[in-house]
Amino acid sequence: MEKSKPYGTVLLKAAKIMDYLADNPNKPLQDISRATEMTNPTTLKILETLLLIGYVSRDKNKNYRLGSKIIRYANQYFDQIDLVELTLPYLEKLQKSIDETIHLGVLVDNEIIYVNKLEPKYQTIRMSSKVGITRPLYSSAMGKAVLAEFNETEYANYLESTPLVPHTEHTITNSLKLDAELQKIRSTGIAFDDEEMEKDIYCIGASLKKGDQIIGAFSVSLPKYRLTADFKNQIIRAVAETKDELEQALIH
Amino acid sequence: MEKSKPYGTVLLKAAKIMDYLADNPNKPLQDISRATEMTNPTTLKILETLLLIGYVSRDKNKNYRLGSKIIRYANQYFDQIDLVELTLPYLEKLQKSIDETIHLGVLVDNEIIYVNKLEPKYQTIRMSSKVGITRPLYSSAMGKAVLAEFNETEYANYLESTPLVPHTEHTITNSLKLDAELQKIRSTGIAFDDEEMEKDIYCIGASLKKGDQIIGAFSVSLPKYRLTADFKNQIIRAVAETKDELEQALIH
DNA sequence: GTATATAATTTCCTAATAGGAAAAGGGGTT
DNA sequence: AACCCCTTTTCCTATTAGGAAATTATATAC
16 A cells, blocks of 8 residues: 655645745745755745745745735634634633633644633743644643543544654653543543643643534643642632633533 | 746645635535635645645544644744734733724735734724734725835835725825825824724824834724814824834834 | 435546756846 | 856746546435
């Protein structure tokens, strides 16, 4: 069984250019050609088409960057979900009671994408994270909360397609251990990430469902040294309560 | 002089699909083919490549929507600018003194793109606008503020490439009138939009420059009936002050 | 459960495109 | 003015794209 060649070679090349420009804004043709391993004429022709459709923009010094169409797409993307606005008051309430970083994520293509982030008001040590980045399901609190909602087929497919790569020495890389962990999450509704993604960071999260549909998850993240037993219980209670409120709100 | 065929037919088709999915999320192959006037096999092949590069995602019912890559791009895009975060405290302060809708926009490809929006806290009648949408330069307060900063060549190019299409009966469609208006803006630093974009909506804005570089603009928008002479002066003063603060902050 | 309708996918061939070598054009610098 | 470096155009063929038709999967009716 050999994998067939993908269709749309220009499209793949264009994506390569876009990826490069996303990480390296304001680059001239030459740099883009070099980085994407294409000749100047080819790169130029693709860039001109990308310019035409608004995916990139070019300044007067002939440097290229991502274009305005991207923002328009992103906006529509959030519209589709429109979760951010809906959940904001509840997450803000959670924020008030637990002054730590709160994330909201949605499930897309077996990953969690951060779509909102609320920062602690008074804590000076904060997490560095950003809306737009993704987290694997197996090694984050939000991810495991979501995984726990998968049915057997979905879970089997997930495991098959995803190698359990360690990010820290605490990452769960054994599927039996992961099974056990998910079992626990199912019984309590609360998921934890004990430095599994990033050293010193502890997260407590829960999934968000709209009826039967898994939407995503939210979580509280904090440096582990701030996590006393009492505080942990307080967060768990607050997260559980927020989950109830959010799922109530999602039904309308 | 004939215009040459654009390179990358697949790319153009892919963009058509993306545009359609941006406006019509969760559509099956058939609908996409119909809307984009392509055959099923072609559409499918492009969708599969888009899937591969993360530009679209497909659910188990085989409905397609924009993919997570878009959010990642958008995030990088904002990083490039990183204006939103930087300006937020100042715009919030402006918000507090003038309880009306505040917009922040950046200049991209001779258009203003809204990148942030602050809603009035107490006013119940609000503007319907969204982050991500664009406004022409000639018919918005932010746009005219930016146009007033263009040099002669830039301005000439702009006029040549942009027809002054009326949006309301107040839109300036005469370039001499626009010249005069820009002259006034240059002398005061404040731009107005007197129902030129949308009936009943009045905006007061100013440009944002970082040294010599035109970044974008911000504005206060409100229903015209709330605009007394006194309130207008109050807004002008607040906008001028905010402009100073922001440009100070932009230098670092 | 089977028939029927509808949509998704694969196959396969040729019309159309893509890509790059080479040459030409632009712009800034010594 | 000559040079260098980067961008853009030209032009030809190796490669890809696109669609008709057949096939398979999926949903709906009976």
